[in-house]
């Protein structure tokens with residue numbers, strides 16, 4: 001049974017089309033060779049109606065991801081920003097997860113992609129807490145993955161490309177098979193990298209640490225938001241290379257991501273972190289983050305765009 005909450009319409013190469021008609025041919029280049037880039041964006045329900053969270057950096061990252069693979073989008077950033085607002089409005093959603101996708105379409109069979117057309121779509125669906133509503137409150141159990149993240153100069157981690165998620169799939173399938181919710185991967189040098197779809201934060205003695213962009217991770221927009229919030233709240237945030245064992249010595253750990261939002265980690269490899277539930281600094285940051293949407297946190301960084 002599909003678990004996607006189908007909505008009514010999808011923005012597909014510039015037109016709104018019914019959900020069922022937003023289809024591609026089986027000989028689409030991206031299906032064979034992973035040649036796609038995408039975004040995940042949330043629209044939150046606010047007292048003034050639905051608002052997109054940090055739409056500009058998401059659209060910018062989509063263009064950056066495409067540029068690395070020399071994909072020329074047949075639409076402008078303004079057109080795609082408008083499409084994002086449109087799919088929330090036209091589907092009558094009060095909150096949503098948006099999925100803009102750019103892919104090499106039907107046209108060539110060989111690996112060389114340049115002659116395949118570049119296609120674009122934006123879908124919006126309702127999607128709850130990615131690692132579970134209970135996970136947001138109580139924290140999730142995770143393992144260190146036996147799979148490393150991609151090595152530098154193999155697949156570019158800074159491009160949010162479909163193909164990179166083969167690595168993510170190996171990490172999360174292994175974790176779930178072993179009875180965990182998620183896996184944390186190391187980079188090929190054995191340093192901490194990220195979860196299969198989330199960035200990683202570690203707290204010890206009141207200082208917040210996160211691995212650097214050189215650790216084979218996707219520099220998350222929620223990661224950036226959380227670093228900004230944490231510094232604003234007066235915490236020290238250090239972006240630095242971190243060995244695996246800091247996980248086991250942490251007072252608190254949490255994940256960030258558009259899908260995962262701010263999700264505490266309560267155990268790693270069956271070792272309890274802190275008191276085994278959401279810690280005080282994680283709670284403070286999480287409350288401030290979600291407060292942006294109910295208005296209890298002032299949107300001083302202009303991160304919300306009302307649709």
Ligand SMILES: Cc1ncc(COP(=O)(O)O)c(C=O)c1O
Nearest residue numbers: 197198199218220221222257258
């Ligand atoms: C591999 C990976 N890392 C990190 C993130 C977090 O990025 P963001 O906060 O921009 O959603 C995501 C999710 O988008 C991801 O897929």
